[in-house]
Amino acid sequence: MANPPYRARPSDRADRILAQVEAARGEIVAFTADMIRIPTVNPPGESYRDCAELIGRRLGEAGFDVEYVEPEGLPEHTAAHPRVNVIGRGVGEGAGKRIHLNGHFDVVPAGDGWSVDPFGGLVKDGRIYGRGASDMKSGIAAAVFAVEAIRRAGIDLRGAVDVSGTVDEESGGFAGVAHLCRTGSVTGDNTDYAIIPEPFGPDRVCVGHRGVYWFDVVARGHAAHGSMPHLGRSAIDDMGAVLEAFRTRVGPRLAALRSSLPVVPGHSRRPSLNVNAIEGGQAGETDQTPCVADRCTATFDRRFIPEESLDDVREEVMDAVARVAAEDPGRSLSVVDRLVVHPVRTPPGSPVVAALSNAIRAVRGHDATLVASPGTYDQKHFARIGGIEHCVAYGPGPLAEAHQPDESCGVDDLVACTQVLALAVLELAGLDAG
Numbered sequence: 001m002a003n004p005p006y007r008a009r010p011s012d013r014a015d016r017i018l019a020q021v022e023a024a025r026g027e028i029v030a031f032t033a034d035m036i037r038i039p040t041v042n043p044p045g046e047s048y049r050d051c052a053e054l055i056g057r058r059l060g061e062a063g064f065d066v067e068y069v070e071p072e073g074l075p076e077h078t079a080a081h082p083r084v085n086v087i088g089r090g091v092g093e094g095a096g097k098r099i100h101l102n103g104h105f106d107v108v109p110a111g112d113g114w115s116v117d118p119f120g121g122l123v124k125d126g127r128i129y130g131r132g133a134s135d136m137k138s139g140i141a142a143a144v145f146a147v148e149a150i151r152r153a154g155i156d157l158r159g160a161v162d163v164s165g166t167v168d169e170e171s172g173g174f175a176g177v178a179h180l181c182r183t184g185s186v187t188g189d190n191t192d193y194a195i196i197p198e199p200f201g202p203d204r205v206c207v208g209h210r211g212v213y214w215f216d217v218v219a220r221g222h223a224a225h226g227s228m229p230h231l232g233r234s235a236i237d238d239m240g241a242v243l244e245a246f247r248t249r250v251g252p253r254l255a256a257l258r259s260s261l262p263v264v265p266g267h268s269r270r271p272s273l274n275v276n277a278i279e280g281g282q283a284g285e286t287d288q289t290p291c292v293a294d295r296c297t298a299t300f301d302r303r304f305i306p307e308e309s310l311d312d313v314r315e316e317v318m319d320a321v322a323r324v325a326a327e328d329p330g331r332s333l334s335v336v337d338r339l340v341v342h343p344v345r346t347p348p349g350s351p352v353v354a355a356l357s358n359a360i361r362a363v364r365g366h367d368a369t370l371v372a373s374p375g376t377y378d379q380k381h382f383a384r385i386g387g388i389e390h391c392v393a394y395g396p397g398p399l400a401e402a403h404q405p406d407e408s409c410g411v412d413d414l415v416a417c418t419q420v421l422a423l424a425v426l427e428l429a430g431l432d433a434g
């Protein structure tokens with residue numbers, strides 16, 4: 001006999017909250033569309049103040065104490081492109097846990113290939129379209145209305161909830177979440193749990209991400225007349241040997257590893273090494289002169305899993321490059337670090353994972369799927385700078401549509417995620433403080 005679908009029986013309070021979210025469906029969609037119509041494109045970081053103020057007004061109407069935080073002194077915070085973050089501080093009794101819901105409102109450039117206006121906020125056939133529909137303005141709307149539904153249901157939380165909209169996640173988050181954590185606005189001292197409504201869809205809870213090591217390899221050759229290349233040394237040819245070594249010596253070893261972190265898509269449970277860019281010789285679009293390239297730089301993106309240490313990852317790169325250099329005494333190769341992000345992983349048994357899993361069971365009628373992200377997002381800052389280790393990502397929108405043309409989010413998914421977030425907040429904020 002097949003099991004009937006499991007459906008937890010929500011309490012009366014939960015029922016009232018779910019009904020309030022459903023009743024707010026039109027408002028949630030309208031708020032998402034309004035955010036999409038503000039082109040918060042990063043780079044360079046356009047219209048941040050307008051979007052922060054839109055979110056701030058909504059938070060103010062919902063009874064939050066609203067605060068704007070600008071990262072004075074950071075080089076990216078300029079008069080032309082000010083970095084403006086907004087935090088709504090929820091008023092609570094202070095007797096329970098404090099939860100922080102955070103979404104970034106910057107979006108990547110629209111790019112080509114759209115069949116609709118990327119900043120039109122079109123709602124059609126049950127979907128909201130536009131840059132940021134999935135990643136992650138619908139997530140911000142879900143966060144705001146999850147808390148609003150609890151308020152409209154007339155429920156006082158033991159704990160409290162803060163909601164923030166932040167900048168620059170797409171370029172590293174240093175003026176956004178990292179700044180809030182570094183300056184003490186949001187840390188483990190004032191926050192127990194953080195949920196980031198990044199687009200993993202209504203059934204998946206994201207419990208971490210892989211690490212990143214970006215580096216340049218620089219090859220130096222010797223310029224000569226292009227008609228007599230034997231009198232020079234091509235830095236581009238030397239870079240070719242580096243690429244070949246990474247492909248044949250490092251690649252197969254990485255392909256054989258597999259993380260216990262449930263990274264999706266499954267292929268990304270392995271570490272990876274990608275060449276982002278190569279620049280050598282003369283710029284391609286200029287008039288060319290006959291020259292042997294005396295310099296070539298390539299930028300690499302190595303993604304690593306929690307089972308690998310950064311030291312080992314870096315050593316493998318250094319060894320591979322040193323071996324290529326040793327094969328031909330004329331070769332001059334060096335490695336320059338660009339960026340390091342360590343992997344993060346929510347602790348096993350975290351209450352925030354349990355609360356979201358319970359809420360998914362209640363709203364969706366089935367168990368949550370735990371996943372991890374192949375790329376990084378602001379969880380690293382909450383965990384590593386803020387010291388908030390009980391942090392996850394859970395929010396509406398198909399991950400596959402992030403950064404794509406015709407990005408969209410299903411209205412039903414958005415409403416379901418809002419309901420799940422609301423019930424999870426209810427459970428977490430009902431826990432005792434301490």
Ligand SMILES: [Zn+2]
Nearest residue numbers: 135136169198
């Ligand atoms: Zn995002």
